[in-house]
Amino acid sequence: MEEYKNLLHSLSDDILTITINREKNLNALNVETLQEIKEVIQYVYDAPEIMGVIIIGAGEKSFVAGADISEFTGVNEVTGRKFSEDGQEVFQMIENCNKPVIAAVNGFALGGGCELAMACHMRVATENAKFGQPEVNLGIIPGYGGTQRLTQLVGKGRALELMLTADMISAQEAYRIGLVNHVVSDREELLAKSNEILSKIKAKAPLAVGMVIDCVNAVNNPEENGYQTEANSFSRCCGSDDFTEGTAAFLEKRQPIFKGE
Numbered sequence: 661m662e663e664y665k666n667l668l669h670s671l672s673d674d675i676l677t678i679t680i681n682r683e684k685n686l687n688a689l690n691v692e693t694l695q696e697i698k699e700v701i702q703y704v705y706d707a708p709e710i711m712g713v714i715i716i717g718a719g720e721k722s723f724v725a726g727a728d729i730s731e732f733t734g735v736n737e738v739t740g741r742k743f744s745e746d747g748q749e750v751f752q753m754i755e756n757c758n759k760p761v762i763a764a765v766n767g768f769a770l771g772g773g774c775e776l777a778m779a780c781h782m783r784v785a786t787e788n789a790k791f792g793q794p795e796v797n798l799g800i801i802p803g804y805g806g807t808q809r810l811t812q813l814v815g816k817g818r819a820l821e822l823m824l825t826a827d828m829i830s831a832q833e834a835y836r837i838g839l840v841n842h843v844v845s846d847r848e849e850l851l852a853k854s855n856e857i858l859s860k861i862k863a864k865a866p867l868a869v870g871m872v873i874d875c876v877n878a879v880n881n882p883e884e885n886g887y888q889t890e891a892n893s894f895s896r897c898c899g900s901d902d903f904t905e906g907t908a909a910f911l912e913k914r915q916p917i918f919k920g921e
Contacts, residue, residue: 689724723767762784764851777791786843787844867902875889
């Protein structure tokens with residue numbers, strides 16, 4: 661994998677950690693950073709050596725404090741649509757990845773940062789994390805899928821309140837309303853917890869893991885019958901070598917050796 665201007669990446673025990681490395685800008689997402697994230701996630705799709713991904717921000721203050729507002733100058737209706745659709749494309753790639761992606765949220769996750777965290781399959785946060793969609797303060801709305809994913813995760817009433825008031829909420833409040841899976845004390849524990857979750861998942865059948873993600877995503881896709889997706893996925897799993905290995909290992913009282921086939 662190539663080196664990037666705005667991202668750091670490291671692979672350890674089949675888990676790729678992606679660090680958004682714009683600490684002086686509180687890791688704000690500019691167009692270049694979004695493109696780099698897109699390239700890395702595309703690599704993850706195709707890389708058999710990667711079983712899971714952690715996305716974290718550099719430093720202690722911020723996961724991602726939002727989009728880079730300096731790039732908003734001169735944006736109009738036409739360029740604004742492209743701005744939104746390009747960001748949505750990247751975040752949909754994360755959401756649809758067949759390998760689990762965890763947002764390790766350290767500090768601010770605001771605007772595009774909150775949207776990035778929500779595009780990931782799970783979220784772990786430090787005690788100092790703050791979440792919010794403050795776009796109405798700028799006269800705009802969330803544009804990278806935030807109106808949809810926040811509503812899906814916390815419900816219509818809470819989502820509307822957060823987006824219309826532009827309030828920031830704490831990690832504990834985010835946990836209470838279902839936006840966050842776990843809250844931990846500091847960055848070290850944040851990475852440890854994220855790795856712990858992914859280590860459990862990577863011991864499972866990779867094909868089945870990817871199919872669970874597909875089926876859960878189908879819940880909120882109006883063009884897809886989630887029950888049919890589930891039946892199709894179940895059928896495909898039943899024809900896999902992993903299913904044969906998993907059932908044999910269970911009956912033989914041993915740990916299965918899955919190959920993702």
